Amino acid sequence: MNPYEMTLDDVLTRIENVRTRVNQHQIIKLVAVSKSVDTDAVELMYQNGQRAFGENRVQEFKRKSDILTELPLEWHFIGRMQTNKINQLIDLRPALMHSCDGLDMAQEINKRLAVKERKMNVLLQINSAKEDVKAGVEANQAIDIYQQIKESCPNINLKGVMSIGAHSEDEALIRESFEKTFAIYESLEKDGASICSMGMSNDFELAVECGANMLRLGSVLFK
Numbered sequence: 210m211n212p213y214e215m216t217l218d219d220v221l222t223r224i225e226n227v228r229t230r231v232n233q234h235q236i237i238k239l240v241a242v243s244k245s246v247d248t249d250a251v252e253l254m255y256q257n258g259q260r261a262f263g264e265n266r267v268q269e270f271k272r273k274s275d276i277l278t279e280l281p282l283e284w285h286f287i288g289r290m291q292t293n294k295i296n297q298l299i300d301l302r303p304a305l306m307h308s309c310d311g312l313d314m315a316q317e318i319n320k321r322l323a324v325k326e327r328k329m330n331v332l333l334q335i336n337s338a339k340e341d342v343k344a345g346v347e348a349n350q351a352i353d354i355y356q357q358i359k360e361s362c363p364n365i366n367l368k369g370v371m372s373i374g375a376h377s378e379d380e381a382l383i384r385e386s387f388e389k390t391f392a393i394y395e396s397l398e399k400d401g402a403s404i405c406s407m408g409m410s411n412d413f414e415l416a417v418e419c420g421a422n423m424l425r426l427g428s429v430l431f432k
């Protein structure tokens with residue numbers, strides 16, 4: 210038996226249990242973060258029905274997607290972006306880039322997309338927990354910056370927001386950071402935002418409770 214069948218099943222059940230309690234109509238998309246496993250594990254997870262995978266380094270994204278090019282996978286980029294890797298990322302045609310950390314980065318990406326006459330789906334990362342080690346825009350500037358990106362970056366399809374929950378044992382703090390992100394997401398829905406990417410292995414049930422519709426799960430799936 211495929212070793213990941215049970216873990217995927219378990220995780221989907223846990224998501225469904227929360228989802229049906231808080232929002233019957235919400236569809237939740239699972240991105241399996243494969244950064245700490247190799248392509249054999251991705252392939253096994255694909256055989257269980259998982260299609261979307263996330264990588265946080267452009268080099269690894271390229272290596273894995275090259276090896277698995279025959280499979281109809283959907284690759285997401287979730288890592289910190291370096292300016293000198295933007296062209297490479299564009300060429301990999303990610304389904305979604307989760308981690309645009311501000312207006313400057315958006316404009317850099319837009320410039321390179323324009324040269325290549327391409328578009329890319331992008332999320333604005335919000336540092337809702339206000340932690341120095343985390344990338345992203347401050348919550349109180351997020352709506353402004355979101356709108357500036359929409360206006361000044363025609364080659365970026367801005368799809369919504371991404372955030373990493375507070376790094377804490379205190380559930381109330383994590384909840385607060387998720388609620389902050391979700392409130393921003395909600396007020397951006399009129400501007401076409403449709404994705405609220407938040408929730409990782411340690412806090413995904415809470416994220417669903419707070420309105421996440423995209424989860425990025427690594428260790429809980431590939432253990």
Ligand SMILES: *Cc1c(COP(=O)(O)O)cnc(C)c1O
Nearest residue numbers: 242265287409410425426427428
């Ligand atoms: C690694 C990573 C994840 C997945 O983390 P787990 O705790 O393994 O689920 C999600 N999002 C980002 C941005 C990551 O870097």
